[in-house]
Amino acid sequence: MYKPTIGIEVHAELKTKTKMFCGCANEPHAGEPNANVCPVCMAEPGALPVVNRDAVEKVLMVGAALGADIATFTEFDRKHYFYPDLPKGYQISQYKYPLVSSGTLTGVSITRVHLEEDAARSQHEGHEGTLVDYNRAGVPLMELVTEPVIHDIATASNFVRELQLLLRTIGVSDANLEKGEMRLELNLSLSKDETFGTKVEVKNINSFRSFEAAAAYEIKRQSEALDRGERVIQETRGWDENRQKTFSQRTKEVAEQYRYMPDPDIPKFDLSKIPEFELSRIQAKLPEIPSKKRERYGNLGIPSNLANQIVADSGLSKYLDICLLEEGARAHAKTLANYIMTDVPPLSAEAGILPAAETAPAFVELITLIAEGTITSRVAKDLLKEVLYEHAVPKTLVAQRGLAQTNDTEALAAVIAEVIAENPTVADEYRAGKEAVLQFLVGQGMKKTRGSANPGVLAQALKDALT
Numbered sequence: 001m002y003k004p005t006i007g008i009e010v011h012a013e014l015k016t017k018t019k020m021f022c023g024c025a026n027e028p029h030a031g032e033p034n035a036n037v038c039p040v041c042m043a044e045p046g047a048l049p050v051v052n053r054d055a056v057e058k059v060l061m062v063g064a065a066l067g068a069d070i071a072t073f074t075e076f077d078r079k080h081y082f083y084p085d086l087p088k089g090y091q092i093s094q095y096k097y098p099l100v101s102s103g104t105l106t107g108v109s110i111t112r113v114h115l116e117e118d119a120a121r122s123q124h125e126g127h128e129g130t131l132v133d134y135n136r137a138g139v140p141l142m143e144l145v146t147e148p149v150i151h152d153i154a155t156a157s158n159f160v161r162e163l164q165l166l167l168r169t170i171g172v173s174d175a176n177l178e179k180g181e182m183r184l185e186l187n188l189s190l191s192k193d194e195t196f197g198t199k200v201e202v203k204n205i206n207s208f209r210s211f212e213a214a215a216a217y218e219i220k221r222q223s224e225a226l227d228r229g230e231r232v233i234q235e236t237r238g239w240d241e242n243r244q245k246t247f248s249q250r251t252k253e254v255a256e257q258y259r260y261m262p263d264p265d266i267p268k269f270d271l272s273k274i275p276e277f278e279l280s281r282i283q284a285k286l287p288e289i290p291s292k293k294r295e296r297y298g299n300l301g302i303p304s305n306l307a308n309q310i311v312a313d314s315g316l317s318k319y320l321d322i323c324l325l326e327e328g329a330r331a332h333a334k335t336l337a338n339y340i341m342t343d344v345p346p347l348s349a350e351a352g353i354l355p356a357a358e359t360a361p362a363f364v365e366l367i368t369l370i371a372e373g374t375i376t377s378r379v380a381k382d383l384l385k386e387v388l389y390e391h392a393v394p395k396t397l398v399a400q401r402g403l404a405q406t407n408d409t410e411a412l413a414a415v416i417a418e419v420i421a422e423n424p425t426v427a428d429e430y431r432a433g434k435e436a437v438l439q440f441l442v443g444q445g446m447k448k449t450r451g452s453a454n455p456g457v458l459a460q461a462l463k464d465a466l467t
């Protein structure tokens with residue numbers, strides 16, 4: 001058995017209005033190809049880059065959310081390579097002085113987060129030659145690198161999922177993998193002892209499922225190679241979605257020569273002297289991050305798997321938070337969470353929209369009626385749609401329709417007599433010892449009381465009447 005060691009690199013396009021170094025719209029996925037271009041992002045002679053302040057701030061927000069160190073000094077560097085998607089012949093990135101270093105997420109240590117520009121998009125299929133769309137050239141891109149401290153696929157997978165949720169929650173990136181707004185890269189090596197084995201990179205993975213499959217495939221492929229006495233070759237591999245395999249792209253026996261150098265067109269930044277970038281100001285801009293939200297829900301008695309599900313859905317957690325502001329709601333947090341996770345989604349899918357914030361008081365009133373035993377959960381489920389989408393007031397509905405829970409056996413006596421009279425065969429079957437049919441009779445009684453009977457009391461009363 002070999003121990004895998006995994007490090008992760010994540011690129012995410014930042015949600016700014018304009019590109020990283022020019023005033024072009026940051027809309028890589030919209031409109032005609034090459035609509036959002038200018039002399040700066042097309043690298044025409046004499047064009048000078050101007051750093052996008054909002055992009056810097058967004059990376060600092062990521063740093064603050066990760067509890068990381070925010071740089072006091074930073075600079076931008078030129079990373080040289082040649083490809084049609086890179087008009088300048090170099091990419092502006094950060095080498096020695098990343099904006100963010102250290103920090104953790106889901107227990108995984110982070111090495112750094114830096115800011116760079118995205119390349120254009122090449123299209124090789126469907127026509128002769130290669131077409132290039134420069135709408136994406138110069139879009140702000142953050143790159144996050146973890147330490148090689150992960151030893152199993154579940155931990156790696158959990159990390160990238162949590163990072164996506166975090167980026168979305170703090171509003172720095174939409175982070176859709178299928179749109180290339182978030183791209184995953186895996187570094188994986190195997191060893192039998194504490195020394196690192198030879199590292200293989202798998203690049204450009206565009207779904208969580210592929211990420212997990214690529215890691216599993218590499219662990220198997222490298223294990224088998226080592227078992228055969230072969231050595232693992234240090235290389236960059238791609239992921240073939242159709243064949244569910246990684247494949248060799250280029251070997252990396254020699255470290256790539258990017259000839260990094262500080263970009264002389266961009267000033268160096270003394271971040272500590274820019275008041276807007278003070279850590280306390282950046283922290284003040286952060287909304288509640290997912291881990292804190294889970295903790296808050298946990299303290300209200302919401303079970304952790306339910307809290308995880310709600311936190312993963314920004315719409316539902318927002319609605320829950322609005323409800324929790326209502327008087328007395330916190331005492332019923334668990335029931336509220338349960339209904340929001342189980343019963344609200346089918347109704348909102350049907351309506352095509354989540355319940356409006358104004359429905360929160362009525363919804364909390366409904367949940368309180370259940371919690372206090374005034375109505376059964378069956379009645380609550382029947383009323384839910386009217387409460388959430390038709391501005392109904394639960395207490396009024398309960399009074400008008402006589403839906404208050406009935407525990408009183410005497411009041412149920414008439415109902416029970418009717419049920420038995422209408423179902424003589426079933427009643428006889430029960431009397432003859434077929435206990436399973438009692439459930440059917442209870443169901444009939446619930447129907448007659450429109451769900452307002454306490455099912456336990458009704459069952460007992462039926463039993464008494466039939467023996």
Ligand SMILES: [Zn+2]
Pocket residue numbers: 019022023024036037038039040041042138
């Ligand atoms: Zn431009």
